[in-house]
Amino acid sequence: MVRRGEHIRRPPQPRDASKRVCPQQPPGVSMTKTRIAVIGAGWISQEAFLPAVHQTDNAEVIALISGSAEQSRKLADFHDIPDVVSYEAMDSYLASGKVDAVYIATPNSLHADQAIRAAQAGCHVLVEKPLATTEAECQAMIEACETAGVHLMTAYRRHNEPGTIDMLTRIRDGEIGRPNLIMSAFTAQMAADNHRLSASHWGGPLQDLGVYCVNAIRHIFASEPTEVIAMQSFGDNDPRFEEVHQSMSATMRFPGGRLAQFTVSFGAEPRDTLHVIGSEGALSLDPAFKFEYDVTRTLHRGETVVDRETQPSNDDFGSMITYFADCIQNGTTPENDGRDGLADVVILRAIERAAETGQPQSIDLPPRPSHPGPDTLRRVPRSSRRLVF
Template sequence: MIRYAVVGAGWIAQEAFLPGIHQTRNSRVTVIVSGNRERADTLAKFHDIPHVISYDEFDKALENDLFDAVYVALPNSMHADYTIRAARAGKHILVEKPLADNLEDAEAMVTAAKEAGVYLMTAYRLHNEPGTIAALDRIRCGAIGTPLLAQLIFSNAPDEGNHRYSAEHWGGPLQDVGVYCINAARHIFGEEPIEATAIRQRPKHDPRFAEVDASIAATLRFPSGGIAQILASFQGALAETYRVIGTTGDITLDPAFRFEVPMRMMVTKQEMAEITDFPHVDHFAGMTAYFSDCIATRTPPESDGEEGVADMRVLLAIEEAARTGRTIKIDTPPRPTHPDHTTERRCPLTDRRLVF
């Protein structure tokens, strides 16, 4: 049983991670690290978690045998600090994406984990979700011929006051929801993009977008000639889908990204459509169960730190392209692995959650 410390007891921990871990058979939370003691104590009691500590007590807790791994669910700007401290103490790390708020810190996180001999995994829950795996598998096996074009859309507005609207924490739709589109595009083509162009939109009279963009559109070009168009927004209505057009057919995944709904895939070929509805599994349980399996068997996770760094390079290139109006080159080594049936985990849903 792999023991976790949850660092940051905000919405994603309350809504998804803490409920999901009960659905695994190999993981449990033994520590909550939070700046709100009253709320953390209530969560700990609800989820049967024995220890609650403050951020100031984190280093001391790292010296004790209270947990084997940490789940970092803090704002983007805080990921590197807590990841590096945990790695140096010999703890494995599961960190939310994007990996950090700058490339230097992201690479330092990877280095710290390697030097300590621990695993760093970027929290790409879709790498363990059956609909995502099935869509990628159909593309790889040639169900639509050679993939040529991909359009990926994710629009979802956080509540007002959320840290995702803060430039200090590297917020914005590209970093929060666009990263899902980028990650999917990279695995759809099985390659790393080589250049990016982009435009962005920021309304003048909406206070939510005083510091971050409202929407961004980017185009990525891949070595084989594939083109991905990415649309991410904090202003538009909820939408989450991608469509991949190949030489002989196309695949649509809709819904495609959120954990609150099950995935649906449509494969169209010669005007015949095949629709597959996938079971609604617990994404966070599957992700955590997979990481715990990796820790227990000493198997490096597929969505490791370098996977997070690869997306960081694309995020930063798109930002620069949108800012300058230029085409920005991207230079990332090919990934040795991609999500497949070995990373898939199916864990049942739960109603056991407490959200403030």
């Protein structure tokens, strides 16, 4: 039996016809609501996912799967969730026919095992980023979901919110000419007891924050990097960073002579920005990645601000959940699928090697078949209903 905290990755198995498999709806035909089991009742579930579900009209949470029964029961009562399930009972519950999909919000080292088990139970899978800790784990997750005939979606919520889609559309429409340079920063102060500072969970700001920068850069350039260089810092005797780096800076080379740079840190004032400089102008988002704040987009021509707009308030998690449920109910493959998450893990691992060795690292990835756009956009009003411990 799999116990809480164990990391067991099972290889994909052929689908047993006797097992329950989540229904695939014909195009244009919708379920009432997609029934989601949330795996992991930590901060991101409390602060963002559970409140956001109330704002959707096509999804509902029907179970919390967690190692803390008391805390989960309080959350379940607050959010009108009928079932609280232990990790030990997860497999039987997912195979019971009650669940259409899972949202996995556990430490990075647990993603692959839990996703594969959910797929084998016939459930669609939405996984927090990074998708997993290694390329092999990502591949196993993709194969398991393909074998089971279920969707695997990486939780890139920015693919569904208005500010990011507005910026991407403007760039593709030529508003700043050819995008040539990208610069980004994402920083925070991380509490000493947070699992994101644990090497055993593949923690660190590169994995937790850098994945936002890498994914955004790839989709802005609409291509994959060919080479990376990087430098890391472990701070100035800060005991929080005995296992993981405090800060990381990376430069990525893209086809056509384009370059992108980003810096992330768990030991700096919280900030997140994104700047795209083109041949005829520059666009920026500030904040660029956080879900708690409204996104402001600024257009520069030279040193002059010619346009600035703050997007109306939107619940980014609500947008992501709505899109995920739409894909399930309409039988369409998510744009931000498992291979999108795999590409970022390949790049993050290359950046790690570059920082550790001091040598450039080559990357060879297939082109993406699609990118975020108006078809992935969902507008959902922001929720104020939340319980956070």
